[in-house]
């Protein structure tokens with residue numbers, strides 16, 4: 001197995017790194033503190049082709065593949081995890097519309113997602129009482145003469161304030177996963193109300209909002225994929241999305257490790273740099289080892305997906321390991337910086353807060369373990 005990056009992968013990585021370090025990183029603290037959505041940064045990413053990295057060029061994508069996407073995501077996340085999650089969800093939405101949409105749906109939405117004309121895309125699966133178990137969703141879509149009427153609540157919708165299009169799951173039939181269908185709902189649709197931004201521990205520049213569908217009428221053409229086939233679309237999207245979040249976790253961990261390493265070289269105690277102490281060295285060594293393992297798992301999943309091979313289990317393993325390793329690396333980085341690590345003066349406290357959600361969204365660690373174990377035991 002050879003999943004070493006190609007020249008295209010490396011070019012995309014270099015472009016993402018240059019933009020992330022020059023434009024995004026210097027503003028990350030301000031965006032987080034001010035809870036400012038990274039609109040300008042996202043448009044800049046779109047100009048570089050990074051809002052549709054694995055999307056065909058005839059739909060406006062970069063057509064650079066999944067490994068390139070993972071490498072770019074790592075670079076952006078190292079600069080600003082909030083910008084990275086906006087990029088991750090938008091890429092996921094562009095990819096699934098390309099894969100499951102009609103030609104008309106794809107031509108209407110995908111070029112706008114890739115070009116930045118839509119600042120973002122949103123993925124509206126979770127509900128106030130259905131997160132890990134989307135089969136328990138209560139949002140309904142009822143057929144009318146000309147289309148569908150959606151009623152219900154969605155919860156935790158990333159970029160909901162700025163999305164041009166929402167992929168929305170709703171029940172059109174029997175209870176459980178078979179009665180779920182999927183719809184494309186445009187921003188401004190009558191009967192769609194965007195709620196107040198959540199006040200979160202981390203990812204404070206990313207907007208996370210509830211959505212209320214109150215007699216929201218959409219045309220027949222909004223049905224996305226086959227009626228009753230929505231759950232499969234959600235699971236397929238999440239498999240790919242988990243590569244995005246694993247990559248985001250690798251990026252945050254890399255930033256935390258770099259900050260801790262720099263500090264260990266400079267900070268002195270007992271007449272020597274703290275990097276001379278074995279206790280500090282071991283924290284840095286463990287973080288580096290786990291980061292490399294996380295990257296290897298993530299690139300393996302990306303490589304398999306790019307080759308059209310099954311990658312569900314590998315994506316769950318990558319997301320599980322990378323998100324947990326990222327949290328450990330951020331905890332250690334704060335420890336290496338001592339009291340300064342606990343202040344806003346250094347970025348490691350933001351990394352720690354941003355890292356926390358990576359074991360929760362796009363399937364909690366418990367759900368990833370369930371997916372992996374189920375495939376093992378099958």
Ligand SMILES: Cc1cc2nc3c(=O)[nH]c(=O)nc-3n(C[C@H](O)[C@H](O)[C@H](O)COP(=O)(O)OP(=O)(O)OC[C@H]3O[C@@H](n4cnc5c(N)ncnc54)[C@H](O)[C@@H]3O)c2cc1C
Nearest residue numbers: 123124125126131132156157158208360361362363364366
């Ligand atoms: C910042 C943020 C952004 C998000 N963005 C989006 C988005 O854009 N779109 C979207 O649709 N959703 C989004 N989510 C929702 C996210 O995917 C859910 O929060 C997540 O799936 C968990 O669901 P829950 O919060 O309802 O927790 P629950 O499902 O209620 O879980 C609570 C606890 O129970 C555990 N648990 C549940 N079931 C099992 C089980 N079978 N076995 C063992 N343990 C179990 C969980 O692991 C967790 O520890 C976002 C969430 C956050 C916080």
